[in-house]
Amino acid sequence: MRIKLKSILTFILLIIASLLMGYIFGKSEVLTSLGMSDLLLFLLSFPIAFILHLFIHELGHLVFGKISGLDFYSFRIFKWTLIKEDSKIKVKEHRVSGTLGQCIMTIPESSHVSFTFYLLGGILMNFILSILSLLLINQFPVFIFAFFMVGILMILTQGIPHGFNDGMTLKLLGQNQRNKDYLTNQLNSVSLLAEGKTFTDFPATFFDVEIEALNENYLTQFQFFLLISRLFQEEKYEQALGLMNQEWDRKQLLILPYYLNYKKYYLFLATLLREQSERLDMLNQDKQLENYMREKSAENKMIEATKIWIKELNPVSALEKLDEAENLIVIIPYKGERIFMQQMIDSIRNKIFIDVTM
Known part of the structure; x- marks a missing residue:
């Protein structure tokens, strides 16, 4: 019952966020000048924006993981995976049910590191690039709207503790030393x-x-x-x-x-x-x-x-x-x-x- 309630609350928050973004951009002079033909462009932009944000999210884990002192091991988008093996980067196909991407870091020997920035890195990178993308709203209004919207949705779906996302992992780490x-x-x-x-x-x-x-x-x-x-x-x-x-x-x-x-x-x-x-x-x-x-x-x-x-x-x-x-x-x-x-x-x-x- 608790799992179902969390799913419902998360879904409601996503709907509210989508409506809010729609309202804000709807007031934009740039977007209000667009015609119905731009709807098709928006629909085409959405999956492209999603793939970009998926890559950005995993890249964020990599960047902030390295900053935290962790070592790179693998980087996966869908089934395509870069893996470090014998000091070389190899390309492999690897699927994990229930996940679309994954960046795995390892802990250097005799090292004690914090996982906070590693886990937050994905949504931080999504947030930073979503905000920076607004600088191009006048040049590419439809795509930037889709890109910004997907970025915010990804931040919410990964940041709000739910399932086995980044937010939930951070929440579990804060509960006790055993989880760490x-x-x-x-x-x-x-x-x-x-x-x-x-x-x-x-x-x-x-x-x-x-x-x-x-x-x-x-x-x-x-x-x-x-x-x-x-x-x-x-x-x-x-x-x-x-x-x-x-x-x-x-x-x-x-x-x-x-x-x-x-x-x-x-x-x-x-x-x-x-x-x-x-x-x-x-x-x-x-x-x-x-x-x-x-x-x-x-x-x-x-x-x-x-x-x-x-x-x-x-x-x-x-x-x-x-x-x-x-x-x-x-x-x-x-x-x-x-x-x-x-x-x-x-x-x-x-x-x-x-x-x-x-």
Whole structure:
């Protein structure tokens, strides 16, 4: 109920802001002289302005993150991603459900930094360039109106705490030290994965979490999936499924990327362990999960191979699907995750060989 109320309030604020901007610009002598034909130009300008502000927003995180002492790791707009790996910048395709862009920074070794300007950097850059754009209102009235409007809307949608936006992250960091520690863990895990470390190489402190608080917010939820990933690598599948079962009734509290991954990992574990349950049947018929699993990734192909092996009793096709998964490892952004995925694929392949020869 609280989530729905926040969504409604945010929507109302956006409507009020849009009406206010429309009123202000409606009083402008420049805009009142425009004809109806300019409406088409405005509609064309809006998506262009949105893409520009998306780039500006992520650039703001990068600039203010560097000012705060953080190091650059990756910069993503839609699926196109620049990633720093082995001191080189590489271009990769990488999607994250529920996000259109992302700028990930890492914490230098033995450094204590503030996350405030890093998190505020996006909306600060949107605000600065939106205000500066008004200097060109006489030259390009329609586009500048669209650009300014999109900028203000992006500031509101990212600044007002909601979902898992920048404002909400700042709010969570202000609540307690634990949330700050979890965000630090998250950024440090990126550094380790970029170096080629896998989950079993992570410090034990990364997994020292309160199980009852794992679903408290998306910072603690990250810890849950960090723990699940380590259990995967250690092939402690029963223990991983046990944790997943504990969280089943609270899975709706997960943010969208984690919610989708929760269902995907549960499907994988329950299938691999040959579980017979209503939950597994439900996931096998889940259209949202089915669509998510269509995304081209090594992980999805590996899970599909597991289903073909266990459910369809077709080890030959399963091995072919694992070969497809192996060919997709190269697009995984983190070096450590590529190593981890290769280990997972090899493990499933070995299990199939053992099953066939028994």
